Amino acid sequence: MTTTQSFVPSVHSTTAMVQAVDVHKSYGRLEVLKGIDLEVAPKEVFCLVGPSGSGKSTFLRCINHLEKIDAGSLSVDGELVGYRRVGDRLHVLRDREVARKREEIGMVFQRFNLFPHMTALQNIMEGPIQVRGESKAVARERAMALLDRVGLKDKYGAYPGQLSGGQQQRVAIARALAMQPKLMLFDEPTSALDPELVGEVLDVMRGLAEDGMTMIVVTHEMAFAREVGDALVFMDGGVVVESGHPREVLTNPQHARTKAFLGKVR
């Protein structure tokens, strides 16, 4: 289970929000990530596209350490994920330290994963109160402001089961934002939604991008990627096949695999 980390984070990594160098990840014998290299700049909307099973979710989960990488290096805001550097040694972080790092990274899931036994407001207040130890009053005020921001101010008392998919996903975004993250990860946030509800979620994400949030978005919404994205990576079979500006890659793909994939999602 020991990992050899034979590298040191390179100098220019301090400017990147996320930097991946030769990231490998296997589940048992199945190698899911086969050496991912990429860099996400601050305030960038970074789109990750690719066929199902290509390792997009796995890569996102590695960024906030829900999964541990096997080899390579992954750093967020200049700090290695899962390790603390002391001199020339890397100490594996304790669970508590990992949890603290996760506070700074918001995550939005395909299936929303709201806490069903809590109201929309309670869902959003849960992190600030339980994790940050904020007072109820402070947490509540910010939660209400966030609900307002995602256009659901009047739904504060509703339970997830009483909300539509689009509304649930907007609450989930507000829940992540309540921790005031410096990076947001979106894992196919509109894939579980009825087509007519996709727009309301994308609108919220567009607003976030305009406010300068750094976002990594796994999506099949090519129109969104083209319009809002600053960079796009096409992944297939655990490797980055092609990357560039969304407009370039989407209108003029270079690789056959990219062409085939784009032909299917359009």
Add this chain to the structure above:
Amino acid sequence: MLATNTQVTESPKAPRPHDGSGPLKVVPVRRYGTWALGVVVLVLLALLVRAFAGADIEYALVAKYFTASPILWGVWHTLELTLLAMCLGLALGVTAAVMRQSGNPVLRAVANGYTWLFRGTPLLVQLLIWFNLAIVFKTVEIPGLWSASMNSVMTPFVAALLGLGVNEGAYIAEIVRGGILSVDNGQREAAAAIGMSQGKLMKRIVLPQALRVIVPPLGNEFIALLKYSSLAFTISYSELLHSANKIYTANFKVIELLFTASLWYIVLTTVFTLLQQIVERRLGRGHNTQTKGFGRRLATNLMPPSWR
């Protein structure tokens, strides 16, 4: 009945006639087999009742002892023991179940060992071992702080409480574990993603959701425990069966007193079955879980556990 169906003036249940001559008669399926079987059962029941009525049993005594003070004390002790053992079992069971989810292999091994050991040996044997610990440990002590002779500590009550509670905990651990596993993994991920520690995540997110799955079988466990508490008779704890036994060894009215005790057990299981149903209705509110009817549930609770 449809609210919009205003033309029907006759019985709303009867289908409307096609020719306007009046309601048609509905002939249900005739179930002769059911009737025949019912008659057979009634006859057998009557024979059984006659046999017991003709037997040398003083039924007046059953009623008389039902409210006798030693029996009432026995009922109270049975309830007390059951409640406390259940509390101990819950504490141990939840702890063991959470430990089994832990990332720490030592904690996991301890929890696994606990359930394996206490589910793998008969409860009666466990009770006897607790009660007889004094043979091998003469004293219990916290070095430098406190010490006492094992005989004075391991009273029948303490032995019964530990025996039933520790055993129950092993079963409850499995139930709670099942409940924890029933919670969608996405819930754990979402909680972890906002920076919750493992402990908090369990307490705030997973266990509250697991509760709906956990509570119904816990009710069954409680009722089973109520009946298993009669095993404490063997280590002479003064519960219901022991009280009955004390009386019939003096007056030889064995069956009468066993009937009295049985009657009490039936009353208690019935009352708790009703309570269990009320709790479940509350818990299931807003969810579309089907709860079993009272009759079915009572039948389950009166069955020996091995039949369920």
